Structures are given as structure tokens and as C-alpha cells.
Amino acid sequence: MSGSLSKLFGGRGLVLTHGDGPYVWDAQGRCYVDFFNGHGAALFGHAHPALLEAVKEAEAGVWSCGAGYDSPVREEVANLLAEGMGRDATVFLCNSGTEAIEGALKLAAALRKGRDEIIAARRGFHGRSCGSLGLTFNPKYRAPFASFIHAAKHYAPEEIPEKITDATLAVFIEPVQGEGGVYPIPEEVGRAITEACRAHGTLLVADEVQTGLGRCGSFFASYRHGLEPDIICVAKGLAGGLPAGAVVWRSELGDFPPHTHGSTYGGNEFVARVSAAALRLVKSENLCAHADELGAFIRSEIESRNIPLVSAVRGDGLLIGVESEMPSQDIVKALQDNRLLSLPAGPRVVRFLPSFAVTREAAAEGVEIFERTMRELAAKGGKA
CATH class of the missing domain: 3.90.1150.10 (Aspartate Aminotransferase, domain 1)
Incomplete structure (x- = not known):
């Protein structure tokens, strides 16, 4: 066997x-x-020496205590991510990029009840779970599971502003489309998308799973590409290679209704300690x-x-x-x-x-x- x-x-x-x-x-x-x-x-x-030291500290503590318990290290991670957004922000910690996208989808639906149209970009890639798969452009990923997914409407990035209406729940976009061929969003296109979302009360969700946390030369790449997101999804690099993800959003938007979302391992103490060390590195060095x-x-x-x-x-x-x-x-x-x-x-x-x-x-x-x-x-x- x-x-x-x-x-x-x-x-x-x-x-x-x-x-x-x-x-x-x-x-x-x-x-x-x-x-x-x-x-x-x-x-x-x-x-990396700083991350190895964080792992040593983490292994001696409580590895996982559940999200309902107070945690200074989780609070530190949330504060550092909010600093990167440059505003008061609420943070949900999870384990991966696709989980962050799933969380953003549910959050958007909770914050904009009565809307169900979602727009995403051609060439975009947002994950392979059923919710994130509906946002991913390449038909080869979506076709086998079409009956299980809520499909987004896909347009070229420059076409998106004119497609947004009062019925549009959210626009999901990568500041630099990675899997789709490494295409940076032109700054003027990003500004137009931002302005159209504001005009129609549409939530702008930036997928910074690959671009975020300094990889593209700023803590979040969105702002150098004309995007001013309401919600940001991050993951890769958040804990230096350990499984970690986060949804970060403007606090004034509100929050998930109680008990409508969760993650057993998300924000566990072990990974959160490494995430805090990683975020401090980005800022201090x-x-x-x-x-x-x-x-x-x-x-x-x-x-x-x-x-x-x-x-x-x-x-x-x-x-x-x-x-x-x-x-x-x-x-x-x-x-x-x-x-x-x-x-x-x-x-x-x-x-x-x-x-x-x-x-x-x-x-x-x-x-x-x-x-x-x-x-x-x-x-x-x-x-x-």
C-alpha cells in the first residue's frame, strides 16, 4: 500500500x-x-535571520489559540497592514491568497446588499477555489466548474470604467497582472477605474496577493498604479513563505455580520509572529x-x-x-x-x-x- x-x-x-x-x-x-x-x-x-528568530520565539509559545482570544501579535499585524493602507483599516487574517479573495467576495456582498454584478479584468488571475475561480479570466481554469461558480464579467482594464454601473457590486483587479503575463495597469487606467467605482458606489478590490508588501516598490502597488482600493487582499510573502493571507479594508465601510465568516488556522499565533517580523522588515529596512x-x-x-x-x-x-x-x-x-x-x-x-x-x-x-x-x-x- x-x-x-x-x-x-x-x-x-x-x-x-x-x-x-x-x-x-x-x-x-x-x-x-x-x-x-x-x-x-x-x-x-x-x-533570513530575523524570520528564523521569529520562528524560534513562536515555537516556544501557543501555536494556535483561536481568533476569539486577544492577541497582541495579531493586533500588531493588523496595525502594520493598516499603516500600509494609510488609513484606519480592519483586517481579517487567513491562510492563503485564494482565501483572502473569498473573504473579500463575501465582505463585498455583505457591504453592498442588493447588488450581484462583479467585474474583473481580462488576463486576471485570482485563485482556483469556486469563488475566486469566477473572477479568474482564463477559461481553461473555469470551464470544468462552470456550474458551481458565480462568473464575473471580464473586460480589458481600459474598458472597465465605462462598464461600471449602479448595479456593480465590486471590481476586482491586480495592479500588475502576474499569472496573465506580467502586465502593469497604467496609472491613468487605474485612476479612471477608481473614479468610476466612487461615482457608482462600487467597491474596488485590489488583489495584491503577488504585488503587495513591497515587491513592486511600494508597500501596496495599487497606489502607484492609480488605484485607491476599498479592500486589499494580500498573502504571498506575508509570513516569509509560511501560509498566511489577509483581507484589509477601510474601517468606515463596516464589517462582516457576526458569525458569517471565519478561519480555524487564520492568524494563528505561530504564523502571526512571523508575519509581524516580516512586516517590520519591510518598513525598517x-x-x-x-x-x-x-x-x-x-x-x-x-x-x-x-x-x-x-x-x-x-x-x-x-x-x-x-x-x-x-x-x-x-x-x-x-x-x-x-x-x-x-x-x-x-x-x-x-x-x-x-x-x-x-x-x-x-x-x-x-x-x-x-x-x-x-x-x-x-x-x-x-x-x-
Whole structure:
């Protein structure tokens, strides 16, 4: 009798054993530049001393006490997230990005009774649970479960303002569309969406699961893309790679009705301690500026080298997309063979998610591997 893991995500044929800063090692002792970082969840890189210390403190305490008990560390997390929003904010702590989106959906429905139209963006990705799946654009994710989901209306971001009406419950949007190909929302489009939501009493929900907490050069990326959200969803990086998510919203909007939402593990003391340490790091070490600087360096280096098969480079901070003339999965595999970890963002875009731990030296090393790999692929006629 044996058990096996689901093959939902295929296999990379790689066993990672440990990491340090911007690098990871496999079971054979080979070192890789990590531009993958657990889908971006390892926002601070690997084995960060402050997070390791927070884990030591957490393991000696109560690991999980339930949301009904007072918790100074949970209050600290809420205060730090409210500071990032720049206003009085209410926070619901959960375990993942898709849970944060589900929470935002229920909150919006509770705050705007009588409305049921939801708008989301083409190319948007918001998760795979039934509620978040209705917001996700790609039909391949939605089609098998169409009878179970409340489908949003999807429009190009620039079309959204004119589609909002008094019947629109909420608009869900990513400041930078990650899974959909790394497309930043132009600032003027973000402002137009914000103004239209305000005019119609529609709730604006920013999905900052991937863009938030400094990755894109500001604590929340929404504000540099013209968006002024009522509700923000965060997750990846919130606890440095441990399961954590949060819904953050303007306190004056109100709250969930009593007993209408919950999460057994959400905001557990163990993860909350690590989350508090992670949020303090973002604020105390000016990591937003570091993300801006290193992200701009990586993009400019790729753009300036005339690398074959590359047709576009875009992104914001340490969320970078490189569009290519060949399938992204083939490039990701070739990069791994050359010891650079990355991930796809659609059929022809390779996504790089370096952590805050990336140095200029590690960034340059990653670019060198990328250039060498693309030249090798071009010499083979663009085939892996």
C-alpha cells in the first residue's frame, strides 16, 4: 500500500534541500539562483535571520489559540497592514491568497446588499477555489466548474470604467497582472477605474496577493498604479513563505455580520509572529526602494543585451516578465538546467520573482544565465 501526491502541477524533477538568501541547493549539492521563490511566497529569500528568530520565539509559545482570544501579535499585524493602507483599516487574517479573495467576495456582498454584478479584468488571475475561480479570466481554469461558480464579467482594464454601473457590486483587479503575463495597469487606467467605482458606489478590490508588501516598490502597488482600493487582499510573502493571507479594508465601510465568516488556522499565533517580523522588515529596512532598484537593474540588463528570442520585457519592482518567441515552459526548463529557477506567466512569458535577498551580484548572475540559455536555445532554432 502506498500513497502518491496529485500530479496537478507536473514535476520539475528537482529536490530542493536548503537555501540561503537568493540561492537554493538541490539534493546533489548544486546551487541555483532563485528567481522562483515558492511562487513569490519566499519574499525575503531563504533563512533570513530575523524570520528564523521569529520562528524560534513562536515555537516556544501557543501555536494556535483561536481568533476569539486577544492577541497582541495579531493586533500588531493588523496595525502594520493598516499603516500600509494609510488609513484606519480592519483586517481579517487567513491562510492563503485564494482565501483572502473569498473573504473579500463575501465582505463585498455583505457591504453592498442588493447588488450581484462583479467585474474583473481580462488576463486576471485570482485563485482556483469556486469563488475566486469566477473572477479568474482564463477559461481553461473555469470551464470544468462552470456550474458551481458565480462568473464575473471580464473586460480589458481600459474598458472597465465605462462598464461600471449602479448595479456593480465590486471590481476586482491586480495592479500588475502576474499569472496573465506580467502586465502593469497604467496609472491613468487605474485612476479612471477608481473614479468610476466612487461615482457608482462600487467597491474596488485590489488583489495584491503577488504585488503587495513591497515587491513592486511600494508597500501596496495599487497606489502607484492609480488605484485607491476599498479592500486589499494580500498573502504571498506575508509570513516569509509560511501560509498566511489577509483581507484589509477601510474601517468606515463596516464589517462582516457576526458569525458569517471565519478561519480555524487564520492568524494563528505561530504564523502571526512571523508575519509581524516580516512586516517590520519591510518598513525598517527600506526594502521597497531595494525592490525598485534591483528590479529596474534586471529589466534594463535584459533589455540592453539584444538577447535572441526576447520580444518584450515588462514589470514593476521584483515582478518581471520576459516575453519570448518560444513556449515559456521550454525556457523555464532550460533555465533550470542552467541553474536559474523561474516560472511561466502564460504561454510565452517567463516570470522572474527575485526576493528581497537578491543582491546586484546575484541579479547579474541570473541575467547572465538567462542570456546564455536564450542564446543556446536560439542556436537550436528556438527549440528546447
